[in-house]
Amino acid sequence: MSELASTPCSSKSTRRTTNGVDRVSSLPDELLHHMMSFLPMPEVVRTSLLSTRWRNLWASTPYIRIDHHDFKDYGKLKKFGDHLLLLRDGATSLDEARILANNVDTFTCCEWVRHAIMQKARHLHVSGYALLDSTAMFPAQHLKTIRLRSLVLRGGFVRLLNCECPVLEHLEIEQSDLWDLKEISSWSLKVLHLIRCLIIKGLVICASNLTHLSIDEQSCHSGAVVTRDLSSLVTASIRLRYDYYHTSGGSILDYRLLDGLSNATTLELHAPLPELTFERDLLTCLVFSNLTSLVLGDWCMAADLYPLRRILHRSPKLKELSIKLEMEECRSCKKSESALPLARGALPSGSGSSHPFIxxxxIHCQKKDSRGDALLQALKLIAGNAKISIERR
Incomplete structure (x- = not known):
């Protein structure tokens, strides 16, 4: 605007502007679509009133956004979403579909998701207090990323997701209830994030091409997690509540958290495994053969560092170790100390105490946490050649 204002009135550019030439409309569709991507979706649709050039441009945008924040009235939100998907140019593939629809009924939400998939969406983000079941799925040959938040997912939805999404690479489920979901299994999946989810029954994660896995702070009432056939795993971060395994119900001996983690090169584990589960997990998880970086939580200090030393004994290539003492005392760990079969420092014969590759x-701990100094002295005996430091906060 400043450049136009400073241009002499007799200049050709000024005459073209004052003569009503619309230079913006002369831009190619790709640039106009990019400009429209910064607008709320109702405003994008309203651009059809600008001129004949803009009349149908909104219908071919490579994205759709249905956002309840744009509407105060539920009826208007539903009408807008229905018409948006119905009138959009189906010949143009969707790069991204975002459906943020709190309190939308299950039928409508599933219908919107299904329509987005039918229009070849590559990235799908669904958020809202709705239920997604098998009616929301459609063979998705193009879907690469799915992000789901604050939803109730029925097993039928994920079963179809497992077998009808051949190129799916990234799956993120946050703050959602997984009612009858028993397994997440995919040949194409590379990244999986489960964030504060409620798993009603035990969940099996089986994905041979998965490279990144994170499970963060699941509900204390959740069923336990089994990991299998994660042969491509590179990084894993597991952070479970300290009362997780003590309230999950069922036979805890049937669960195998560590099985699929043995191939990881970087592992963060804040999972206070009960003593019998820990022992049985280690029997099937023979060695962390690729592990070079390890982060452990308070639970590893139970029974005179028995869990820590057991893991170190099975990590021959470990170079970097971090221990985060985040609580003053891990009560679940204290309760299980006496039940550990090899508690009070005993290790299998021939295990040794030196770890020269570390x-x-x-050690991360609070300023007044005396465990930091005690752990420092103990680690000097376990890995005397390593550079050991304490970071207090």
Whole structure:
């Protein structure tokens, strides 16, 4: 605007502007679609009133957004979403579909998701207090990313997701209830994030091409997690509540958390495994053969560092170790100390106490936590050649 204002009135550019030439409309569709991507979707649709050039441009945008924040009235939201999907140019593939629809009924939400998939969406983000079941799925040959938040997922939805999404690479489920979901299994999946989800029954994760896995702070009433056939796993971060395994119900001996983690090169584990589960997990998880970086939580200090030393004994390539003491005392760990079959420092014969490949060890703890100093002294005996430091906060 400043450049136009400073241009002499007799200039050709000024005459073209004052003569009503619309230079923006002369831009190619790709640039106009990019400009429209910064607008709320109702405003994108309203651009059809600008001129004949813009009349149908909104219908071929490579994205759709249905957002309840744009509407105060539920009826208007539903009408807008229905018409948006119905009138959109189906010949144009969707790059992204975002459906943020709190309190939308299950039928409508499933219908919107199904329509987005039918229009070849590559990235799908659904958020809202709705239920997704098998009616929401459609063979999705193009879907690469799915993000689901604050939903109730029925097993039928995920079963179809497992077998009808051949190129799906990234799946993120946050703050959702997985009612009858028993397994997440995919040949194409590479990244899986489960964030504060409620797993009603035990969940099996089986994905041979998965490279990144994170499970963060599941509900204390959740069923336990089994990991299998994660042969491509590179990084894993597991953070479970300290009362997780003590309230999950069922036979805890049937669960195998560590099975699929043995191939990871980087592992963060805040999972206070009960003593019998820990022992049985280690029997099937023979060695962390690729592990070079390890982060452990308070639970590893139970029974005179028995869990820590057991894991170190099975990690021959470990170079970096971090221990995060986040609580003053892990009550679940204290309760299980006496039940550990090899408690009070005993290790299997021939295990040794030296770990020459460990280069650095960092202990993270609160300023007044005396466990930090005790752990420092103990680690000097376990890995005396490593550079050991304490970071207090």
């Amino acid at each position: 280069e650095t060890i960092i």
